[in-house]
Amino acid sequence: MTEQEGTTDQPAGENPRQATIINAQFAFIAARFGDGLSAEERAEIRSRLARSVALGEQLRSVPLAHSDEPEMLFIPYRGKDDQTS
Numbered sequence: 001m002t003e004q005e006g007t008t009d010q011p012a013g014e015n016p017r018q019a020t021i022i023n024a025q026f027a028f029i030a031a032r033f034g035d036g037l038s039a040e041e042r043a044e045i046r047s048r049l050a051r052s053v054a055l056g057e058q059l060r061s062v063p064l065a066h067s068d069e070p071e072m073l074f075i076p077y078r079g080k081d082d083q084t085s
Contacts (some may be wrong), residue, residue: 018057022049 026046030037
């Protein structure tokens, strides 16, 4: 890819798996919206994708048992006449 299109080089600190995911997601975004993106916007998008992928890796690294419950229970509000809470 050219400088204008973005780079496929692997930034420091990214593992090859993360780089593959980031490059694929960036290619999709560039193909869909690339004509309207400046070089600065492309760099920001790539940076945000890298952060998102890294955070996802961190989340997946936390071992959870099947019986682990969520931190808080979500109870949707269904109106003032709701008697379920």
